[in-house]
Amino acid sequence: MVRAIGIILAGGNNHRMKELSQKRAICAMPIAGSYRSIDFTLSNMSNSHIQKVAVFTQYNARSLNEHLSSSKWWDFGRKQGGLFVFTPAVTAENANWYRGTADAIYQNLSFLKSSHEPYVVIASGDGVYKMDFNKVLEYHIEKKADITVVCRDMDSDTNIERFGTIRMNEESRIEELEEKPLLAKSRTVSCGIYVLRRRQLIEMIEKCAEEDRYDFVRDILIRYKDVKRIYGYKMKDYWRNIASVEDYYGTNMDFLKPEVRDYFFKQYPDIYSKVDDLPPAKYNVGSQVRNSLMASGCIVNGVVENSVIFKKCYIGNNCVIRNSIILNDVYIGDNTRIENCIVESRDTIRANSTYTEEPGRIRIVVERNDRYVI
Amino acid sequence: MIKKEMIAMLLAGGQGSRLGVLTSKVAKPAVAFGGKYRIIDFPLSNCINSGVDTVGVLTQYRPLRLNTHIGIGIPWDLDRNIGGVTVLPPYEKSSNSEWYTGTANAIYQNMEYMEGFHPEYVLILSGDHIYKMDYEVMLDFHKANGAEVTIAVMPVPMEEASRFGIMIADENRRITEFEEKPEHPRSNLASMGIYIFNWKTLKNALMAMADQPALDFGKHVIPYCHKQGSPLYAYEFTGYWKDVGTLNSYWEANMELIDIVPEFNLYEEYWKIYTGSEIQPPQYLSENSVVERSIIGEGTNVFGEVYNSVIGCGVTVGKGTVIRDSIVMNRTQIGDGCQLNKAIIAEDAEIGSHVRLGMGDEAENDTAPHIYNHGIVTIGEKSVIPDGITVGKNTVIFGVTTAADYTDASLASGKTLIKAGE
Numbered sequence: 001m002v003r004a005i006g007i008i009l010a011g012g013n014n015h016r017m018k019e020l021s022q023k024r025a026i027c028a029m030p031i032a033g034s035y036r037s038i039d040f041t042l043s044n045m046s047n048s049h050i051q052k053v054a055v056f057t058q059y060n061a062r063s064l065n066e067h068l069s070s071s072k073w074w075d076f077g078r079k080q081g082g083l084f085v086f087t088p089a090v091t092a093e094n095a096n097w098y099r100g101t102a103d104a105i106y107q108n109l110s111f112l113k114s115s116h117e118p119y120v121v122i123a124s125g126d127g128v129y130k131m132d133f134n135k136v137l138e139y140h141i142e143k144k145a146d147i148t149v150v151c152r153d154m155d156s157d158t159n160i161e162r163f164g165t166i167r168m169n170e171e172s173r174i175e176e177l178e179e180k181p182l183l184a185k186s187r188t189v190s191c192g193i194y195v196l197r198r199r200q201l202i203e204m205i206e207k208c209a210e211e212d213r214y215d216f217v218r219d220i221l222i223r224y225k226d227v228k229r230i231y232g233y234k235m236k237d238y239w240r241n242i243a244s245v246e247d248y249y250g251t252n253m254d255f256l257k258p259e260v261r262d263y264f265f266k267q268y269p270d271i272y273s274k275v276d277d278l279p280p281a282k283y284n285v286g287s288q289v290r291n292s293l294m295a296s297g298c299i300v301n302g303v304v305e306n307s308v309i310f311k312k313c314y315i316g317n318n319c320v321i322r323n324s325i326i327l328n329d330v331y332i333g334d335n336t337r338i339e340n341c342i343v344e345s346r347d348t349i350r351a352n353s354t355y356t357e358e359p360g361r362i363r364i365v366v367e368r369n370d371r372y373v374i
Numbered sequence: 375m376i377k378k379e380m381i382a383m384l385l386a387g388g389q390g391s392r393l394g395v396l397t398s399k400v401a402k403p404a405v406a407f408g409g410k411y412r413i414i415d416f417p418l419s420n421c422i423n424s425g426v427d428t429v430g431v432l433t434q435y436r437p438l439r440l441n442t443h444i445g446i447g448i449p450w451d452l453d454r455n456i457g458g459v460t461v462l463p464p465y466e467k468s469s470n471s472e473w474y475t476g477t478a479n480a481i482y483q484n485m486e487y488m489e490g491f492h493p494e495y496v497l498i499l500s501g502d503h504i505y506k507m508d509y510e511v512m513l514d515f516h517k518a519n520g521a522e523v524t525i526a527v528m529p530v531p532m533e534e535a536s537r538f539g540i541m542i543a544d545e546n547r548r549i550t551e552f553e554e555k556p557e558h559p560r561s562n563l564a565s566m567g568i569y570i571f572n573w574k575t576l577k578n579a580l581m582a583m584a585d586q587p588a589l590d591f592g593k594h595v596i597p598y599c600h601k602q603g604s605p606l607y608a609y610e611f612t613g614y615w616k617d618v619g620t621l622n623s624y625w626e627a628n629m630e631l632i633d634i635v636p637e638f639n640l641y642e643e644y645w646k647i648y649t650g651s652e653i654q655p656p657q658y659l660s661e662n663s664v665v666e667r668s669i670i671g672e673g674t675n676v677f678g679e680v681y682n683s684v685i686g687c688g689v690t691v692g693k694g695t696v697i698r699d700s701i702v703m704n705r706t707q708i709g710d711g712c713q714l715n716k717a718i719i720a721e722d723a724e725i726g727s728h729v730r731l732g733m734g735d736e737a738e739n740d741t742a743p744h745i746y747n748h749g750i751v752t753i754g755e756k757s758v759i760p761d762g763i764t765v766g767k768n769t770v771i772f773g774v775t776t777a778a779d780y781t782d783a784s785l786a787s788g789k790t791l792i793k794a795g796e
Contacts, residue, residue: 033656034672072448256658265655265673275449277648279640280409280669280685281657282632287666295656296410296672299641308656 004137005081005117005198006045009101009216010038010125011058016162016244019364020344024063026243027125030310030327030345032255032264033295036067037242038125039074039273042083046074047269048133050121051081054111056104058088058097073274084111100214106205112198120201122216124192128251129239130264130271133195139233140195146228147200147221149174150193152235162244163189164217166232174230177222188232190217191239238263249342249362252308252325256291278311286317295328302332316351323359331371341365376456378428378491380513380570382421383481386414386501387434387474392620394745395754395772395792396720397436403501404439405624406703406721408631408640409684410671412443413618414501415649418450418459423645424509426497428457430487432480434464434473449650462487479589482580488573496576498569498591504627504638505615506645513570515609522575522604523596525549526568526611538564539592541608549606554592563608565592566615575604614638622748625718628684628701632667653687653704662693671704678710692727700731709761716767717751725753726761737788739768746770746790754792 010027017026027038038055045053053076057064064085071083086108088097098104105112112120119140121133131150140148151166166188167176176185194216204220213219221230238260242248254260264271278297283289287300294300297312302319309315309326316334324341332338333351340357342364343349348371357363390402397405403414414431421429429452433440440461446452447459462484464473474480481488481498488496495516497509507526516524527541535556542551542561553559569591571579579595579602586594600606614637618624630636640647653673659665664679671687678695685691686703692710700714703721708714712725715732719725731751739746746752746768753759754772763780765771766787773793777783785791 034654261655261658270654273654275651275654277449277646277651279647280671280687282641282669283665283667283680284634285667289659289665290663291659291661293656293658294670297641310656 002049002051002080003117004048004050004119004121004133004195005112005115006050006053006133007105007120007122008038008041008045008053008055008125009104009122009192010055010061010064011098011101011104013059014243017248018245019366020245020248020342021060023060023344025057025059025061025125027057028061028064028067029126029242029248031128031242032252033293033308033310035271035273037128038064038067039271040128040130041123041125042074042076043269043271044129044131044133045121045123046076046272048121048131050133051076051078052084052115052117053081054084054086054108055125056086056098056101056108058104061085061087067274070274074272086111100219101216102205102208102219103214105201105216106209109202109205112202112205115198118198120196120198122194122196122201124241126243127191127193127239127241129191129235130237130269131193131235136193136195136233140231143172143231144229145231146196147224147230148195148233149177149221149230150191150195150235151188151232152191152239154187154189156187159246160184160187160189163241164192164221165189168232172232172234174225174232177217177225177230179217179222188234191235192241194221195233245342245362245364249325253306253323255293255308256306276311287315301334310345338365343367376491378457378493380426380495380497380509381428381430381457381488381491381493382417382426382497382499382509383484383488384414384417384421384429384431384499384501385477385480386431386440387437387480388500388502389435390502390619392745393618393624394621394742394752395770396621396624396718396752398772399436399755400439401433401435401437401501402619404436404443405618406686407504407618407624408628409669410651410687410704411647411649413504414440414443415450415647416504416506417499417501418444418447418452419645419647420505420507420509421499422450422452422648424507426509427452427454428491428493429459430462430484431459431501432462432474432484434480437461437463443650445650449648451648457491460487476588476590476594478580478583478591478595481576482584482589485577485580493573496571496573498567498571500567502619503566503615503617505611506613506638506647507568507611507615509568509570512568512609516570516607519547519607520605521570521607522572523599523606524570524609525596525606526566527563527608528566528611528615529562530564532559532562535559535562535564541565543608547608547610549600549608552596552600563610566611567591569596575599578602621718621745621750621752625701625716625748625750629682629699631684632669632682651687660693663691678708678712686721703755715751716749717753719753720755720757722756723753724758726759726763728762729759730764732767733764734766734787736767737786739770739788739790741770741790743768 076083281298295311327345344366348369386403452459655673657674674689677693688705695712697714700717706723708725709727711728713730717731749767758774764784
């Protein structure tokens with residue numbers, strides 16, 4: 001699809017991630033042992049043959065920048081196109097941070113103007129999903145839509161109060177769009193993925209800026225919904241937004257299900273990530289790992305159950321890790337017990353410690369002890 | 375002008391026939407090692423870690439896998455504007471076209487490649503050893519001694535010295551004599567097949583010896599340099615170095631990786647070993663799995679039990695299957711209820727359910743006892759073994775086999791079953 005360029009909105013942060021977002025932007029959150037959240041959208045774009053992708057980022061982008069230090073992992077290092085990371089910059093006309101998603105696009109409008117591809121795919125960087133954007137584009141063209149919004153029906157046990165909800169008519173034209181309503185009138189939520197013509201986007205964004213409006217959803221989608229032809233494209237496959245502690249935990253735990261692993265790890269196309277050149281995981285005497293994911297570079301000496309262990313973790317003798325997520329490069333000393341926790345990356349957990357939370361609740365562990373390793 | 379102080383020439387053309395069916399489709403340097411690596415990853419990573427960013431890889435035997443693996447050198451950061459990695463196969467010339475007939479002949483045929491970089495020094499490496507070595511330290515030694523040729527040597531037990539090329543050096547490490555596989559060795563310094571040459575010395579020697587058939591470094595070039603009076607020095611290396619030339623040494627070197635603190639440690643922060651990783655997902659260990667004293671690569675699913683083994687990437691170990699003391703390479707699928715004992719299974723093999731490997735008493739292999747020994751079961755790449763087969767020790771299976779290929783659903787110890795149509 002050289003017919004479209006990609007924009008990834010990666011700036012956001014929210015209080016729902018609690019301590020986890022202190023260190024990094026949400027879309028740099030590690031997912032499923034070996035990936036980061038933004039890998040899913042980046043890989044989807046690459047697999048849809050989008051060659052030129054801009055990532056707009058603002059909040060604590062160090063971790064994200066490090067992850068995106070080379071574009072070759074997603075195959076964007078081409079002469080045509082490439083991967084562009086735009087952080088707010090002071091210019092002759094502007095000295096503001098990104099005041100919203102629309103403002104982020106406005107401040108980098110030259111990127112849109114200098115492109116020649118007729119369409120734009122806008123996506124957030126905090127979704128875990130696979131998608132062929134060509135299919136959305138075909139739908140968009142077939143419906144003669146001005147904007148197509150990817151949406152998904154959520155089942156009744158999912159808490160949707162942090163999403164935008166959508167109501168469509170029988171032709172899938174969006175009739176109602178509410179941002180984070182207290183009382184949702186529909187179980188259909190927006191996935192934060194939009195397709196529209198590039199010129200259309202430029203025009204709308206410029207208008208928006210003239211009126212000092214900054215938000216793509218509120219000031220474009222909702223405001224224009226009766227004037228423009230906005231359609232919903234329903235996706236049915238796995239999709240999950242990770243931007244709350246519960247959803248982040250749940251998304252990672254979903255990967256312990258065989259069907260989810262099969263969908264993401266075995267079926268075409270693949271999800272790509274930065275290669276870390278870590279050795280294979282090593283299991284020493286005393287290791288007992290059950291129903292868990294283990295990333296490369298880990299060394300296990302203890303018991304791990306129903307957990308996701310990210311890259312390069314060390315788990316000491318007699319440790320018991322249950323129902324937990326251990327992020328990258330965590331060192332866990334001997335005889336430690338961790339249950340129902342998310343352990344922040346690069347933590348050092350002293351020997352003989354206990355971190356537990358009752359089932360159904362999630363404790364975030366942030367420990368900054370000195371680490372002495374051989 | 376393009377100039378590199380030292381370039382490396384990596385000899386990767388050999389078959390390594392003592393690895394049996396493991397190298398029947400790939401050159402030895404491309405054989406998998408340690409779960410996710412290939413043997414050539416070690417010298418290539420050593421090069422980039424030592425600051426040598428120009429590497430010519432000489433290929434000849436079955437180069438496809440090697441070419442695919444090396445690509446443009448991205449995993450080793452050897453994709454460079456100037457230098458980087460270049461694969462150098464033999465090529466046709468207007469006269470005297472020939473294959474690479476010996477180690478030094480291969481280098482001789484690529485004189486133009488080397489000249490293009492105007493090097494001061496040329497490092498000669500072979501692609502079949504497992505080790506970590508800083509070639510820059512060796513170069514410093516070479517310069518400090520004013521050597522024209524430096525040979526890396528390794529002290530070996532005296533009783534084994536007669537298997538190697540032995541260097542006899544004076545107290546300043548200057549080589550006074552050398553012997554190729556001597557019956558009564560006078561020193562225990564074995565040549566590791568790693569040389570640093572002054573470019574001028576190397577060029578002169580290769581030009582002078584060009585007509586020597588099967589021109590070889592150990593047999594011809596080094597003796598020539600010595601005769602010409604070039605100062606030759608022995609650089610002693612004391613770290614881990616393993617020649618994985620035989621199935622047993624290959625098996626042992628893999629098994630050494632699973633020790634608590636392995637002598638050859640892949641988990642050190644500096645001196646990383648790089649490889650091309652096409653499989654990225656984490657590995658999954660199921661509810662009833664047991665894994666102890668093993669290393670396992672990315673994307674592998676374990677539903678059974680694994681002890682003392684090295685398992686590659688993208689492997690499936692079925693329910694109730696018990697693997698002991700074995701090496702399983704990338705993407706091999708193993709069914710349910712199998713028992714694997716001391717087996718080496720190459721890439722992309724399919725082992726059915728209730729297959730038992732390495733059972734019964736030992737018997738000498740009937741076709742190649744010098745290759746298939748130590749009780750190891752060797753399964754070639756892309757081989758298929760149907761359900762319910764029992765296989766003895768010192769056996770080899772290669773190709774897509776069906777139940778009809780076995781008598782009483784078994785292959786006795788010492789038997790060979792090679793069905794590979796090319």
